[in-house]
Amino acid sequence: MSRGSVMVIGGSLGGLFAANLLRAHGWDVHVYERVADDLATRGAGIGTHPELFQVMRRLGITVDESIGVSVERRLCLARDGSLVLETHQPQTMSAWARIYRLLRAQLPDACYYPGIALETVEDRGGSVLARFSDGSAREADLLVGADGIRSTVRSLWRPDSVPRYAGYIAWRGVLEESAMPPDLHEAMMANYVFGLPPGEMMLCYPVPGRDDDVRPGHRGYNFVWYRPTDEATTLRELCTDSTGHCHGTSIAPPLIRPEVTRGIRQTARDLLAPNIAQVVELTVQPFFQAINDLESSCMGTGRVALLGDAAFVARPHIGAGVTKAALDAQCLADELEATGGDVPAALTRYDIQRRRFGHTVVERARWVGGYIETRGRPELARGRAMMPETPESALREVGAPLVKIAGLN
Ligand SMILES: Cc1cc2nc3c(=O)[nH]c(=O)nc-3n(C[C@H](O)[C@H](O)[C@H](O)COP(=O)(O)OP(=O)(O)OC[C@H]3O[C@@H](n4cnc5c(N)ncnc54)[C@H](O)[C@@H]3O)c2cc1C
Structure with missing residues (x-):
């Protein structure tokens, strides 16, 4: 029996992690992706972390040497x-498209609606109502905004949280x-x-x-x-x-x-x-x-959650954007399980945990990239903690293991 229904907005990596994990927990999941074409043609290389592979294995995906180049x-x-x-x-080192194809293959086509964009969201208390670009309106128990840095969900729901160049x-x-x-x-x-x-x-x-x-x-x-x-x-x-x-x-x-x-x-x-x-x-x-840097003032309340780049964007220096999206999705699925499917209660717990994580990675990446930012804006350098501009620091800190970042564990 289904635990309830979920609309996931955005069918990229964050949306696919959420959709696959929630389906595995018995939720009836529908993914709406604005882009009609195959997303696998986009993306470039990405650094990975062991935590990303742990979430993929939990989905039953085989992670072997074909996942990337060591x-x-x-x-x-x-x-x-x-x-x-x-x-x-x-x-x-892997590639965005490599991870995308593995996640997309896990999800039945019947659950994935390409070429349909979310336009409005209304949290009705007992359910959430969404209206789409094809003129349709659909209702569900939970809406997950995995729609990236320019998130429509966030702009409607938390308009105060905006990316900063x-x-x-x-x-x-x-x-x-x-x-x-x-x-x-x-x-x-x-x-x-x-x-x-x-x-x-x-x-x-x-x-x-x-x-x-x-x-x-x-x-x-x-x-x-x-x-x-x-x-x-x-x-x-x-x-x-x-x-x-x-x-x-x-x-x-x-x-x-x-x-x-x-x-x-x-x-x-x-x-x-x-x-x-x-x-x-x-x-x-x-x-x-x-x-850009992006920090959201809230990642989940009522029946609406934000995840991945829709919620927090850290500069790419720690190479953790995809891993963060996977861990957000995992936490959301686990909290829904722990609360017996009580969506508002699960989102309160999800928000506390994942907002702290998001804030920590954004701060860490700002620290690593501080010397690049202040080269063009020297007035921002005064009193600011920054990674020293040395080869030793750069080689050690770029893509460093998440376990070495204080406050993440
Ligand atoms: C230079 C650079 C290097 C990077 N290197 C790494 C790295 O080494 N390792 C790493 O882990 N990460 C890296 N990242 C970050 C990583 O690419 C992102 O964090 C990750 O892809 C986030 O995925 P997401 O699903 O949250 O968002 P996105 O991939 O942005 O997906 C959002 C999706 O939502 C869809 N959408 C938007 N609006 C709507 C709407 N209204 N209705 C329906 N659909 C909508 C979009 O079409 C899109 O498909 C890098 C980023 C950059 C810029």
């Missing part, structure tokens, strides 16, 4: 290509392993490589290739390059297409002007080790994302 060695290269520091820090962007891209010249491959492919120009941070690491292939020769080499960028002028200029239309603070990769792409390649040659610059040079379509 990398043991971290190197920091100076501008002239010389080795500044080498450390040993094993980590599995961190003062920098991340240039990203994935170079196919087969496109790497032999000397570049030899120097880089097995390694997690850092470049640290003043006030910036460049990371390069191997990831699964197209169709999640982790076989040597078929993988990808991912880069993420954090650069201070003024929001009012430079970011808007970067987000202006060749017709002169400004898309706000983000732009679809194919619309990035060719001169912008040429510019970032030139900057890579000017600031980074030759091997790292070559990765940027050879990547077909580098793209960028603005980096």
Whole structure:
């Protein structure tokens, strides 16, 4: 017998973790995803944590070496290509699409409604009513907002909680392993490589290739390059297409002007080790994302919950966005179980636990990225605790195990 009904808004990783865990606990779950196309075509490389794999195993997903590419060695290269520091820090690097496909395969198609966006939510006390872009209205016992950083659920329900631009962007891209010249491959492919120009941070690491292939020769080499960028002028200029239309603070990769792409390649040659610059040079379509902090004032009350990036967004330095979404979903499912399906009681407990976690990871990631933010906004540096801008700190703290972050456990 069903425990009750749940509408999950957003069919990305957070929504799929919630949907699969709640179904496993006997809830009747329906997922509404605004995007009609297959989401597996999006995303880039991600760092993982053991906690993410624990939640996946709980769903019956086999997590073996095909989940990603293992990398043991971290190197920091100076501008002239010389080795500044080498450390040993094993980590599995995966890809957004790899995790997505595994989670999506767990959920029957009959529970997943692509191309339908949530428009309004009304908590009626005994139930929650949602209206959708196809004109339909549906009622359930619980609504889970897993609709990302620009969450419709949050904007309707907690309009005071908004993302704050961190003062920098991340240039990203994935170079196919087969496109790497032999000397570049030899120097880089097995390694997690850092470049640290003043006030910036460049990371390069191997990831699964197209169709999640982790076989040597078929993988990808991912880069993420954090650069201070003024929001009012430079970011808007970067987000202006060749017709002169400004898309706000983000732009679809194919619309990035060719001169912008040429510019970032030139900057890579000017600031980074030759091997790292070559990765940027050879990547077909580098793209960028603005980096934000988001903290929600509430993650669950009554019959509405927020989860994943809809609730809290930490800067990507600790590489825990997907793991946080999985742990949010797990906590929600467990609290609903512990309260015998009493939704308001479960959400009160969920809110306390997950808001504390979200706040801790946001603070930690702000600390790691503090030197990048204050490079562009020096007035924010006074009295602020920040990670020292040293290779030792960067290699140790980026993607550090969650068990090493005080306050998370
Ligand atoms: C540069 C960068 C690097 C990163 N690196 C890592 C990493 O190494 N490791 C890691 O764990 N994480 C990383 N992350 C973070 C990670 O990508 C996110 O935290 C994670 O994908 C969050 O998933 P989510 O499901 O909560 O939100 P999202 O993936 O944003 O999904 C929200 C979904 O909701 C849908 N939606 C929105 N509005 C509506 C609506 N009204 N109705 C219906 N559907 C709607 C959207 O279409 C979307 O599919 C990185 C992020 C960035 C920017």
